[in-house]
Each structure stands twice: as C-alpha cells, then as structure tokens.
Amino acid sequence: MLFNVRVPHPNATLNDVARLARVSARTVSRVVNDEGGFGPEVLARVQDAIAKTGYRPNRLARALVTRRTGIVGLVMPNVTDPYFAELADEFQTVAQNRGLNLIFAQHRNEVAAVGSIFETLSSFAVDGLIMYTAKGNVTAVLEHAAGGLPIVLIDQVLEAPNVASLCSTIGEGAESAVTHLLGRGRSRIVMIGNQQSALSALTPRRENGYQRALHNAGLVVDGRLIVRDDPTIEGGRRAIESVLASGVEFDAVFAYNDLVAVGAIQALSSAGKRIPDDVAIVGFDDINLCAALVPALSSVRLNREVGIQAFDALDVLQNNPGLSPLPVPLSTELVIRASSG
Amino acid sequence: MLFNVRVPHPNATLNDVARLARVSARTVSRVVNDEGGFGPEVLARVQDAIAKTGYRPNRLARALVTRRTGIVGLVMPNVTDPYFAELADEFQTVAQNRGLNLIFAQHRNEVAAVGSIFETLSSFAVDGLIMYTAKGNVTAVLEHAAGGLPIVLIDQVLEAPNVASLCSTIGEGAESAVTHLLGRGRSRIVMIGNQQSALSALTPRRENGYQRALHNAGLVVDGRLIVRDDPTIEGGRRAIESVLASGVEFDAVFAYNDLVAVGAIQALSSAGKRIPDDVAIVGFDDINLCAALVPALSSVRLNREVGIQAFDALDVLQNNPGLSPLPVPLSTELVIRASSG
DNA sequence: CTGAAAGCGCTTACAG
DNA sequence: CTGAAAGCGCTTACAG
Numbered sequence: 001m002l003f004n005v006r007v008p009h010p011n012a013t014l015n016d017v018a019r020l021a022r023v024s025a026r027t028v029s030r031v032v033n034d035e036g037g038f039g040p041e042v043l044a045r046v047q048d049a050i051a052k053t054g055y056r057p058n059r060l061a062r063a064l065v066t067r068r069t070g071i072v073g074l075v076m077p078n079v080t081d082p083y084f085a086e087l088a089d090e091f092q093t094v095a096q097n098r099g100l101n102l103i104f105a106q107h108r109n110e111v112a113a114v115g116s117i118f119e120t121l122s123s124f125a126v127d128g129l130i131m132y133t134a135k136g137n138v139t140a141v142l143e144h145a146a147g148g149l150p151i152v153l154i155d156q157v158l159e160a161p162n163v164a165s166l167c168s169t170i171g172e173g174a175e176s177a178v179t180h181l182l183g184r185g186r187s188r189i190v191m192i193g194n195q196q197s198a199l200s201a202l203t204p205r206r207e208n209g210y211q212r213a214l215h216n217a218g219l220v221v222d223g224r225l226i227v228r229d230d231p232t233i234e235g236g237r238r239a240i241e242s243v244l245a246s247g248v249e250f251d252a253v254f255a256y257n258d259l260v261a262v263g264a265i266q267a268l269s270s271a272g273k274r275i276p277d278d279v280a281i282v283g284f285d286d287i288n289l290c291a292a293l294v295p296a297l298s299s300v301r302l303n304r305e306v307g308i309q310a311f312d313a314l315d316v317l318q319n320n321p322g323l324s325p326l327p328v329p330l331s332t333e334l335v336i337r338a339s340s341g
Numbered sequence: 342m343l344f345n346v347r348v349p350h351p352n353a354t355l356n357d358v359a360r361l362a363r364v365s366a367r368t369v370s371r372v373v374n375d376e377g378g379f380g381p382e383v384l385a386r387v388q389d390a391i392a393k394t395g396y397r398p399n400r401l402a403r404a405l406v407t408r409r410t411g412i413v414g415l416v417m418p419n420v421t422d423p424y425f426a427e428l429a430d431e432f433q434t435v436a437q438n439r440g441l442n443l444i445f446a447q448h449r450n451e452v453a454a455v456g457s458i459f460e461t462l463s464s465f466a467v468d469g470l471i472m473y474t475a476k477g478n479v480t481a482v483l484e485h486a487a488g489g490l491p492i493v494l495i496d497q498v499l500e501a502p503n504v505a506s507l508c509s510t511i512g513e514g515a516e517s518a519v520t521h522l523l524g525r526g527r528s529r530i531v532m533i534g535n536q537q538s539a540l541s542a543l544t545p546r547r548e549n550g551y552q553r554a555l556h557n558a559g560l561v562v563d564g565r566l567i568v569r570d571d572p573t574i575e576g577g578r579r580a581i582e583s584v585l586a587s588g589v590e591f592d593a594v595f596a597y598n599d600l601v602a603v604g605a606i607q608a609l610s611s612a613g614k615r616i617p618d619d620v621a622i623v624g625f626d627d628i629n630l631c632a633a634l635v636p637a638l639s640s641v642r643l644n645r646e647v648g649i650q651a652f653d654a655l656d657v658l659q660n661n662p663g664l665s666p667l668p669v670p671l672s673t674e675l676v677i678r679a680s681s682g
Numbered sequence: 683c684t685g686a687a688a689g690c691g692c693t694t695a696c697a698g
Numbered sequence: 699c700t701g702a703a704a705g706c707g708c709t710t711a712c713a714g
Contacts, residue, residue: 011488011489013690013691013692014691014692014693015691015692023700023701024700024701024702025691025692025693025701026693026694026700026701026702027699027700027701029692029693030700033693037699037700038699038700039699039700042699042700056460056463056464057464057691057692058405058464058466058690058691058692059464059465059466059692060401060404060405060410060465060466060690060691060692061405061690061691061692061693061706062691062692062693063401063692063706064399064401064402064405064690064691064692064693064705064706064707064708065691065692065693065694065705065706066692066693066694066706067706069401071444071465074445078430079420079426079429079430079433080423080426080427080430080629082421082423082426085420085421085423085426086421088420088445089419089420089421089447092420092445092446092447101444101446101461101465102444102445103412103442103443103444103445104415104429104433104443104444104445105433105442106430106433119397120442122397123397123398123399123400124400124401124412124442125399125400125401147352147395148352232633233630233633234633237635262633263633266634266635269635270635288421289574292573292574292575292603292604293607294578294607294610294611354706354707354708355707355708355709356707356708364684364685365684365685365686366685366707366708366709367684367685367686367709367710368683368684368685370708370709371684374709378683378684379683379684380683380684383683383684398707398708399706399707399708400708401706401707401708402690402706402707402708402709403707403708403709404690404708405689405690405691405692405706405707405708405709406689406690406707406708406709406710407690407708407709407710408690
C-alpha cells in the first residue's frame with residue numbers, strides 16, 4: 001500500500017532509510033551500529049539516506065530487544081545537601097563519559113519512597129541502580145536484585161547476588177581527623193554527632209573513630225564533650241551553644257559534616273571565640289564550601305573516585321549475573337586547612 | 342509450540358499473565374490500565390495471575406506504541422550550585438507528584454554539551470524538556486522543537502512552536518532590593534555584577550534594576566560602586582576587596598547571588614566592618630543557606646512555584662502541538678532578614 | 683464483555 | 699556481502 005492512512009511520524013525510521021537507500025532494514029542497522037559487513041557503495045547510499053531523512057535511532061525500540069537501555073538509576077537522599085549535589089555532579093560526569101544516562105530519584109530517607117522508586121525504575125528496565133542508603137530498604141534491594149537488577153549500594157554493606165557494596169572508611173577518616181587535632185596540641189575535643197543516625201541501626205562510625213583516636217593517645221573520653229544534633233548548620237550551632245552553656249572547656253571541634261561545622265563556627269564566633277586560635281575545627285565530607293570559607297575549613301574528604309568505582313562495580317555485576325562481590329572500601333583523606341592549621 | 346528453546350526472561354510478560362488467566366493479552370492490558378470493560382470473574386482471574394507471576398508492565402514497550410515515555414529531561418547548568426540543586430529538588434518533587442520521571446543532564450554552560458544532550462534525550466523519546474539556558478543553544482532548541490519536542494525554556498525568552506518560556510522578573514527583583522536598601526537610609530550601594538553575563542549577549546538585568554531604583558530615588562549612579570566578578574564566593578570576596586582597596590565609601594551591597602554575598606560578607610568581616618551596622622547587604626536567589634547564616638542574609642527569592650509552572654507549561658505544549666505560547670513571567674519576592682534589617 | 687490481528691522501531695538468529 | 703522472517707512487550711483499531 002503506497003498511501004498510509006495514519007499520520008506519518010515526523011521522525012524517520014530505519015525502514016524509511018532502508019527504502020530510500022534501496023537496501024534492507026538489516027543493512028541500515030548494520031551501518032548505524034557500525035557492525036561492518038557491507039560494501040562501500042551500500043555504505044554511501046545508506047549514509048546519504050540517513051542524512052536526507054535526518055534519521056535518529058529510537059533507543060526505546062533498540063532497548064526493547066537488546067535489553068539494555070543505557071539508563072542507570074541514581075538514588076540519593078536529596079540533592080539539596082551540597083555533599084550529595086557534588087556527588088550527583090560526579091556521577092553525571094562519569095555517566096556521560098561512558099555514554100550512559102541517569103534517571104535521578106530522591107528518597108528523602110523515607111522508606112515508602114524507596115519502594116516506589118524501585119517500581120518505577122525497574123519498569124523502565126534501567127541497566128542498574130546506584131543508590132545511597134535509606135534505612136529499612138534492605139528488603140526492596142534484595143527483592144529487585146534477586147529479580148536480576150544489578151544494584152550498587154554506597155555506604156551500606158549487603159552481600160547478595162547482583163549487589164555490590166562500596167563503603168567509605170568513615171571511621172578511619174574520623175580517627176585521622178581527631179588524631180590530627182590531638183597532634184596540634186588540642187586535647188579537649190568536642191564531637192558533634194548526628195542525632196538521627198544515633199537513632200538508626202547504623203553504628204556511629206565517626207564517634208567510634210573519635211574514641212579510637214583518643215584511646216590511641218592514651219586519653220579517656222569525656223562524655224560531656226560528645227553532643228548530637230541534626231546534621232545541618234542549625235544543628236551545629238545548637239550543639240556548640242549547648243556545650244558553651246554547659247561551661248565545659250574545649251579547644252577543638254570535630255563535626256559530623258561540613259554544614260554542622262559551619263554552624264559550630266557561627267556559634268563560636270558569636271561567643272567571641274577565635275578560630276583556630278581558641279578553637280580548632282574539622283568538618284567532614286569536604287564540600288566545595290570548605291575551601292571558600294574564611295578561615296578555610298579542614299575536612300575529611302571522601303573518595304571522590306566513587307563515581308568511577310560505582311560504574312565499574314555496575315559493569316562487573318552486569319557482566320556476571322548472580323555475582324555477589326565483596327564489599328569495596330572507599331578511602332578517606334584528611335584535608336588540613338586554616339581552621340585547624 | 343509448548344516448549345520454548347530460548348531462555349525465559351525472569352520477568353513475566355502480559356502474555357504470561359494472559360496464558361495463566363486463560364484470557365487474551367488484550368484483556369490483561371485492559372485490567373492493567375484500568376480501562377474497564379471486563380467482567381468481575383475475569384478481573385479476579387487476571388489479578389490472581391498478575392500476583393502469581395509478579396507481573397510488572399514494561400514501560401519501554403508501552404512507550405514504543407503510545408509515544409509517551411513518562412520521562413522528562415531536566416537540563417541545567419550544574420547542580421553543584423546550591424540554587425540549581427534546590428531547583429532540581431523542586432522539579433523532582435513535582436515530577437514525582439505527577440507520575441513523571443526525570444532524566445537529568447548538565448550542560449555546564451558549554452554549547453557542545455547542549456547539542457549532545459539534545460541528541461541523547463530525544464533518542465529516548467522523552468515527553469519534553471525543561472531547560473535552563475546556555476548561551477548559544479538557540480539553534481538546537483529551535484531544531485528539536487520544530488521536530489515536535491515540547492521544550493520549556495526557563496529564564497530565556499524564545500517564541501517558537503513547541504517552545505514555552507518562563508522568565509523570572511529578575512530586573513524587578515533587583516530593583517526592589519535596591520529600593521529597600523535606599524529606604525533603610527543607605528545611599529552608597531555597591532552592585533556586584535556577574536562578569537560572565539556582562540560578556541554574554543544577555544542584558545544585565547540586575548544591574549538595570551539597580552539603576553532604575555537609584556534613578557527613581559533621584560540619585561545618580563556612581564560607576565565606582567559597580568564591580569563585576571565570578572558568581573561565586575571567591576568572586577564576591579574579590580569584588581569587595583577591590584572596592585575597599587579603592588577607598589570609595591559605601592554603606593550597602595547588592596550581590597549578584599547569595600554565594601557572592603557570602604564572599605562579600607567574608608571580605609567585609611575581615612576588614613572589620615559590621616553587618617548590617619556598617620554595611621547592609623542583600624543577596625539574590627534566596628538559597629537555603631541565607632536563613633542559616635549569622636546574620637541571616639536578605640535575598641531576592643525567585644518564584645519557587647517554577648516547578649509547577651514548568652510542568653503545566655509542558656502539559657499545554659503536549660496537548661497543543663505547534664503552539665507558540667506567550668512568555669510567562671515568574672514573580673520575585675524580596676525576603677528581608679538581619680543583614681539589611 | 684472479550685479476542686485475533688497488526689504494528690510501534692528496532693535487533694537477533696538464520697539463510698544464501 | 700546482503701536480506702526475509704521472527705520477535706522484544708506492549709497498545710490500537712476493529713470485529714463480534
């Protein structure tokens with residue numbers, strides 16, 4: 001039938017190209033995917049037809065048969081946190097370099113959100129998932145991994161088929177930060193922990209590192225120096241205000257993350273304390289803001305190769321269905337700046 | 342043929358369900374999409390079969406025929422900027438509420454990146470694009486819009502079929518900020534502009550607003566008070582340092598954005614200036630950080646309904662192919678806090 | 683109320 | 699070196 005009743009799509013298809021080039025769809029497919037196995041004359045005709053029609057492969061149709069979408073799901077607590085924003089940026093860069101695309105989803109630490117994110121992403125047949133932990137998502141992870149979905153879990157250890165775990169050495173990083181402060185002659189170090197993680201099942205790795213550092217230096221932990229609040233600027237401010245109000249002496253602060261450190265600095269400044277002269281301070285995560293502050297904030301930098309490592313781990317899972325790889329540690333590095341120099 | 346040689350997919354399909362429920366695929370489709378037109382007994386059998394097989398619709402296959410993927414492309418300069426991170430968060434929330442998913446891409450203000458982003462996203466047959474401007478992307482936008490892709494452009498005006506423009510009233514916001522400072526008795530107001538946008542084709546809307554506010558107050562612009570640098574903390578610091586070094590008197594600062602304001606505050610504090618006593622300051626964008634600073638930073642809040650407006654605009658474009666809607670203004674609102682109180 | 687047929691745009695065996 | 703056929707998992711007309 002020469003006259004098609006249906007409204008033709010504006011976008012040319014493989015068959016349109018084939019017709020114009022007077023070859024089969026199979027041959028066009030070979031050219032498009034650079035498979036070789038066609039003569040120079042045919043190649044020229046096909047290329048010409050592609051140019052004339054403005055043909056673009058439909059990746060949906062391709063994915064339906066190859067079972068590879070080229071889409072990876074990135075699941076995070078929230079991008080509003082600068083630490084996660086910077087990570088999202090890195091994952092985006094690595095994905096782009098590898099010709100992959102990212103569907104982005106936030107779970108905001110709500111268990112229900114994790115469930116629907118899994119539903120949605122797996123219905124799009126994503127090639128895999130890279131996800132940051134939300135409490136209580138273990139069941140959903142296991143279920144979808146068992147169904148064949150490769151999942152790279154970050155900062156959560158789970159040994160199961162089709163699941164890879166990358167885990168930052170947070171405890172070690174915390175220990176090195178506190179050891180650094182001790183080495184600078186500070187001995188009364190406030191530890192600002194995360195109130196929320198204290199409530200969760202996760203062990204407080206920063207606090208453990210803090211304790212080990214003191215122990216290694218032959219010091220005992222003074223419980224009055226350990227405070228916990230929200231992992232935000234406001235939380236840091238409140239935490240330091242409470243320590244100041246308690247009248248306990250201190251000469252350094254190790255904060256749960258950089259935002260907490262910023263809040264601590266605010267509270268210290270308001271109280272007339274000078275940094276680092278009166279109080280040295282070290283944050284955690286080493287977000288971009290650290291270097292821009294005055295004084296610049298020392299911090300524990302998490303391995304920013306995590307993007308590459310995550311996609312590598314995904315590759316391994318994809319090429320070895322059912323594999324249950326060992327957890328991979330991600331290194332941490334103390335970055336010393338003026339706030340504790 | 343009862344025995345299939347191919348390895349069966351772990352995931353059940355519509356046909357698997359149909360076979361088990363002893364109905365046609367068409368009927369299962371009706372149930373899954375809640376189209377009605379089936380008896381209660383059939384419904385029960387199908388639901389049962391869906392439960393037994395763990396069937397999940399394959400959205401790729403559905404999209405291939407419906408020509409709706411449920412995926413929208415979100416294109417931004419970069420998420421590392423807290424302003425865009427907060428916007429990404431908002432778009433994400435609205436998308437989730439509407440049952441849509443976001444493929445996320447950053448162009449980092451590189452023209453080449455915009456081109457490849459368009460290629461990729463349109464090959465996935467996304468339902469539409471929401472994008473923040475990169476200089477020189479007009480051709481690519483027009484080309485893909487002409488091809489039928491609905492595009493919502495934010496902070497860039499372009500009248501073309503299948504393109505909607507949402508544009509913040511940045512000039513008005515700037516004007517209100519400066520008028521507010523004048524009303525607080527400040528008359529020597531430093532304007533920190535963006536060096537980069539000065540070089541681009543975009544008119545410096547904040548600077549225009551600044552000038553209008555002074556003009557309305559019967560004041561003349563002192564060119565020595567207008568400085569330009571990068572839109573970053575460091576840029577703000579450098580800008581104020583240069584003004585301080587020049588010896589020109591000033592009693593207020595209006596900054597290109599909040600990060601610039603933070604840098605300005607740092608430079609002012611280092612110089613022993615008190616805020617707002619010696620120098621009042623107003624930022625732009627009203628990122629979350631503003632409220633957390635001490636003193637809290639006044640800022641111009643851009644309409645944070647932009648998420649809803651963008652998706653609404655996309656809806657309109659999708660339902661009216663070829664439409665070239667009028668640009669929609671997005672309101673701005675001055676948020677007064679301690680830094681200029 | 684239910685189903686058989688065709689097709690979305692591509693790739694995968696297979697044949698020559 | 700090239701092509702005809704079948705099929706990925708779904709929906710869209712259409713028929714009864």
